[in-house]
Amino acid sequence: MIQQSTIPQSTAFDSLVAAYVVVFAGIFIFIWLMMSRQRRLEKKLQTLRDDLRGKS
């Protein structure tokens, strides 16, 4: 006998969407933070190299 789901369909769908959104939001925020950190570091590294080259 097939057991019917006791959880209302709308609740199940809302929860499903929320869970997937949490995962993707987490990953995208992490990637965005990583990329912005990389850009900042590359800029800083270039400035430091230029400064040191100027000193020598």
Place this chain on the structure above:
Amino acid sequence: MGRQILGVLSLVAILIALYFALVYAPTESTMGPLQRIFYFHVPQGILSYTCALFVGFGCLMFLVKNDLKWDRLAYCSAELGVLFSTTSMVTGMIWAKPVWGAWWVFDARLTAQLVLALLFVSYFMLRAYLPEREKKARLSTVFGFLAMLDVPINYFSIWLWTTQHPQPVIGGGGMDPQMRTAFLMSITAFGLLYAYLLTHRLAIAKLEDEVEYLEQVQAA
């Protein structure tokens, strides 16, 4: 170049995994569509364990070799550990509310996962208070080893203690073949994403060390 290919591959794999999880896999009879959270929740949990094992391995190798590249591996993995332990807990909570009627219960598995997340956070809190790079790497190994130690306790907690957490489906033999395929697809996709995020984060960590070194040279 290799990292970009890995990034594209993981994106494609995640799109395929989404199709398998939401369309290909059959709807479970008791929980309905809610069960599909499992295809994303379990890989997040597995990745949080993987991160902890890498943190522990990095810490061990740093103590043995005294090379900061191993410390870089440890803290980059710990950052990813914060991400994946959080997403695994939040997706679990979203699943638990309609099924258990509560967002959270302090049972063995959930508590062990919370402890793992807190260990990752503590690892960074300790590092933030230490100014010297070498001291930072050496002392934070304590939390790295504790995180690694949490993994077997966390995994076996459902057999060792009475818990509300569902029993494992992997290796249990009770999974529908289509569900198993969707699950394996998810594991593969998130595994690729993990490899991409870790290699990218490691490259940034190398940049951070280079900047720190040049700042010291400039100050001298």
